[in-house]
Amino acid sequence: xxxxxxxxxxxxxxxxxxxxxxxxxxxxxxxxxxxxxxxxxxxxxxxxxxxxxxxxxxxxxxxxxxxxxxxxxxxxxxxxxxxxxxxxxxxxxxxxxxxxxxxxxxxxxxxxxxxxxxxxxxxxxxxxxxxxxxxxxxxxxxxxxxxxxxxxxxxxxxxxxxxxxxxxxxxxxxxxxxxxxxxxxxxxxxxxxxxxxxxxxxxxxxxxxxxxxxxxxxxxxxxxxxxxxxxxxxxxxxxxxxxxxxxxxxxxxxxxxxxxxxxxxxxxxxxxxxxxxxxxxxxxxxxxxxxxxxxxxxxxxxxxxxxxxxxxxxxxxxxxxxxxxxxxxxxxxxxxxxxxxxxxxxxxxxxxxxxxxxxxxxxxxxxxxxxxxxxxxxxxxxxxxxxxxxxxxxxxxxxxxxxxxxxxxxxxxxxxxxxxxxxxxxxxxxxxxxxxxxxxxxxxxxxxxxxxxxxxxxxxxxxxxxxxxxxxxxxxxxxxxxxxxxxxxxxxxxxxxxxxxxxxxxxxxxxxxxxxxxxxxxxxxxxxxxxxx
Ligand code: GLN
Numbered sequence: 001x002x003x004x005x006x007x008x009x010x011x012x013x014x015x016x017x018x019x020x021x022x023x024x025x026x027x028x029x030x031x032x033x034x035x036x037x038x039x040x041x042x043x044x045x046x047x048x049x050x051x052x053x054x055x056x057x058x059x060x061x062x063x064x065x066x067x068x069x070x071x072x073x074x075x076x077x078x079x080x081x082x083x084x085x086x087x088x089x090x091x092x093x094x095x096x097x098x099x100x101x102x103x104x105x106x107x108x109x110x111x112x113x114x115x116x117x118x119x120x121x122x123x124x125x126x127x128x129x130x131x132x133x134x135x136x137x138x139x140x141x142x143x144x145x146x147x148x149x150x151x152x153x154x155x156x157x158x159x160x161x162x163x164x165x166x167x168x169x170x171x172x173x174x175x176x177x178x179x180x181x182x183x184x185x186x187x188x189x190x191x192x193x194x195x196x197x198x199x200x201x202x203x204x205x206x207x208x209x210x211x212x213x214x215x216x217x218x219x220x221x222x223x224x225x226x227x228x229x230x231x232x233x234x235x236x237x238x239x240x241x242x243x244x245x246x247x248x249x250x251x252x253x254x255x256x257x258x259x260x261x262x263x264x265x266x267x268x269x270x271x272x273x274x275x276x277x278x279x280x281x282x283x284x285x286x287x288x289x290x291x292x293x294x295x296x297x298x299x300x301x302x303x304x305x306x307x308x309x310x311x312x313x314x315x316x317x318x319x320x321x322x323x324x325x326x327x328x329x330x331x332x333x334x335x336x337x338x339x340x341x342x343x344x345x346x347x348x349x350x351x352x353x354x355x356x357x358x359x360x361x362x363x364x365x366x367x368x369x370x371x372x373x374x375x376x377x378x379x380x381x382x383x384x385x386x387x388x389x390x391x392x393x394x395x396x397x398x399x400x401x402x403x404x405x406x407x408x409x410x411x412x413x414x415x416x417x418x419x420x421x422x423x424x425x426x427x428x429x430x431x432x433x434x435x436x437x438x439x440x441x442x443x444x445x446x447x448x449x450x451x452x453x454x455x456x457x458x459x460x461x462x463x464x465x466x467x468x469x470x471x472x473x474x475x476x477x478x479x480x481x482x483x484x485x486x487x488x489x490x491x492x493x494x495x496x497x498x499x500x501x502x503x504x505x506x507x508x509x510x511x512x513x514x515x516x517x518x519x520x521x522x523x524x525x526x527x528x529x530x531x532x533x
Contacts, residue, residue, distance in 0.1 A: 010193025065433025
């Protein structure tokens with residue numbers, strides 16, 4: 001029988017529900033259980049693909065090409081499982097399905113309502129994931145009390161009647177604010193949010209309290225008493241300097257054991273978290289510091305490049321360095337010049353992006369890295385920027401542009417993909433998800449991966465124009481990774497440069513703390529070498 005753990009949030013958003021879900025998933029997986037995690041977002045967008053990074057942070061892409069909430073990235077990195085469209089559910093997706101069924105006459109003339117039709121659809125989505133797993137964790141986005149969240153809370157209330165209350169745990173993540181004038185931690189907002197949950201019929205089993213300071217036992221007892229939760233079921237989540245310490249802290253407090261006991265799960269294995277301890281240990285003993293420029297358009301938004309930041313961190317820890325990321329607004333480069341803005345960095349990374357704004361700054365960054373032998377890593381749009389710089393300044397191609405920058409350019413070096421020419425420009429029309437790629441023997445990428453055939457995740461509409469392949473090749477920028485079936489350039493390198501690699505895909509999505517992505521790993525290794533010269 002599959003067990004279900006539902007994670008809700010109270011008081012305010014951004015409490016780290018996603019990290020709590022991912023941490024609990026990690027601990028259960030390390031206990032030998034098969035674990036999956038679902039994110040349920042109450043917003044009406046069908047998926048995260050059409051959302052601006054300013055509002056919603058990064059769009060995380062899975063193998064099957066689903067464009068999802070960035071929490072799925074945390075889940076994949078923590079539990080080290082590949083997720084898919086079933087792990088990402090939004091109210092928009094649910095309503096779309098309900099309306100589709102209504103149009104198809106599937107409700108037999110009944111009045112279609114939030115309860116039971118929408119709530120049933122939500123439950124079906126949860127149960128669909130359950131069949132292959134011992135434990136399914138479902139995180140409900142937003143905060144208890146949000147209007148949009150109600151059908152989701154009602155659905156997770158009802159599900160315990162379907163699968164048995166003993167197979168379900170409700171975990172509420174809440175805030176215990178510190179009021180400095182009183183010098184006290186306050187439990188009242190938590191009491192209110194638990195009351196709100198109870199009003200809808202959900203009695204939490206576990207409360208995870210986010211706070212700035214440790215919670216004394218008295219305070220935990222008070223929360224337990226007012227919220228009708230057992231004394232051993234109140235956990236603290238103190239602000240941590242890295243998200244990767246959260247599983248260890250929750251484990252130390254006994255969260256995994258409590259969950260296992262409450263759900264009646266059987267386990268024999270002792271938990272092995274040695275590699276996590278080592279990872280965190282290495283993090284605090286770097287050999288040196290490096291500065292890596294991250295040239296983008298959303299650098300003011302912490303979450304916009306979440307997976308890129310995480311992948312850089314994994315690679316840095318592996319290389320025993322502290323990689324300080326210097327966020328650079330690409331328009332700064334356009335105003336002040338690349339040499340003024342990028343001076344002193346040990347590596348330059350240009351991540352993915354959309355639209356023509358700021359493109360010249362990215363092209364100039366690639367050029368600066370190329371001319372000064374600074375390690376360069378271009379991801380998707382970052383590859384396009386590198387191709388344009390190289391075409392203009394080395395291969396001497398007069399019309400080196402991207403049709404994304406200037407749709408009128410005749411024969412641009414980066415052009416819209418054939419399949420994309422006919423589709424509507426807005427929403428869900430890109431080349432998405434995992435595609436195979438063959439690596440060129442002897443290339444930097446081939447050495448990094450240690451194998452010839454790889455698979456990486458995509459999210460783009462434009463690509464390298466193959467009619468320029470010869471010209472660039474002769475000038476010294478070569479295609480080293482190919483999607484054979486369609487002869488598409490997936491990786492390009494400048495072999496005469498110490499480390500210059502651009503990729504059409506998004507390697508950042510596959511990096512794991514214990515297994516840094518090979519290209520990120522080697523990029524940081526090259527930056528370390530550059531810095532020590
Ligand atoms: N905007 C570019 C394209 O659509 C790059 C996309 C990206 O960087 N993910 O091809």
